[in-house]
Amino acid sequence: MLAFLIGEAFRDLRRVGRVGVSAVLLIALSLTALGGFWLLSINLGRAVTQWRDRIRIVVYLKDELPSGRVDELQRQIESTRGVQRVRYVSKADALQALRHSLGGQAEVVEQLPRNPLPASVEVTPDADTATPEGTRALVSRLAALPGVDEVQGGAQWVEGLAQFQRMFRLIGLSVGAVLALAAILTVTTATTLVLHLRRDEMEIMRLVGASDAVIRFPRIFQGMTQGLLAAILALAVLEAIYGLAVLRLEPLLPLTLGLQRATFLSVPQMLGLLGTGTLLGGLGGALAGGRARP
């Protein structure tokens, strides 16, 4: 029976002709747009994660602290809530770093009567704290520690990127939803056309006592097939666009987003796209023609 019903669905696909092709193309367009936004969102997300890992808070220590107190303060900072790891930078280390950054002008440092740079502790916040609110709270906690002169750093600019990513994803979902609706309606129209072409078969099936499932299955399967074909087409288009874009844009990624390379959709994500297309098509087929008359 299943082979027969699938055969009927393919028979209908042949019948529906250009309208069916339009349905496939429209679903493909919708999925290409969705997939494109998804791909960009994934890569932006990777950039956000990477930059979050690079968030640093610098705790500048008071000059007059004895070395024993410095060790104790470092331990206090390490044990502060929201701190993942710390790195102590002594006054000498700071001066050396300044010499390095000045490059050819390093002899200026030698003219200084004394080392003006304070010792500091570079603090890496943990993942939960690496947010604007989290880093603000951590800065407050660290600034309250005795022996701390000043605390600098935060996550605002990374959050700006994260917000952009969220907005981008939202726009992508909205555009995708509109296109998906259009795709469903097109499949519904194509399937309704098939129902019209198939009305004699449907009438006979109804009169001889075929179940609702048998009457509906061919049009749902037809829709699913159109959806799957469209998803395969969308993936192929996405991969082609990605290949072209990577050639041109990948050299700019380290400078702009801090990424070494872009990534395409993973295998589960591709399967997800194929599944979405199949579902859209099946939904269009199911909605066509309403329910069979009893």
Add this chain to the structure above:
Amino acid sequence: MIRLQHVSKVFGIGPAKVPALTDISFDIDKGAMVVLTGASGAGKTTLLRMLYRDELPSEGEIEVAGFSVTMLGRADTARLRRVIGIVFQDSKLLAGRNVFENVAFVLRVLGTPRQEITPRAFAALKAVGLSARAQAYPHQLSQGEAQRASLARAIVKAPSLLLADEPTGNLDDETASEILDLIWDIWSRGTTVILATHQARLVAQLKRRTLRLEGGRLVKDEG
């Protein structure tokens, strides 16, 4: 097999109401052949459609083959129709399929095991004398052959009830006779048959119990 109790059918609402059937009651036993007669518009087709639940009565109860027709849901309606074979005035053959495929189509959509489909379809075609035309398409058939194919399709699922709505309406006398002979054969093998016709000649020829409708009312039940 069939019981109608005070069945009425009204189409339309308000001032546009049209009574199609009024207070119809009768019983038909299993294995009977009954002729339903009356002029065009008397209500024959409406009555037959109610037996397979393509129409619902406005009033009254209908029982067919143990099913209370007025109470059926969608799934039970499909079950009811599986025990009923229907033949129409126009054969309603599927144009894109040959005669064999038209008959086998019924078995396929009902989920008949694959190995049974071909022998049963050919047996039905043999019963109506169309074995030699199994590969022909509907447009290649005469009207008589098309109606035979329609009969084969109706009986291939071995229904307990055959409804024939003006099966000879488009046929010449000789071909009509052949179709009636086939319906007679089907009945003689135990199938309950209700045959609707406006042709008095056929009513006389069949000499069976006759239900006569006039203006939607049952005016005669004899034989």
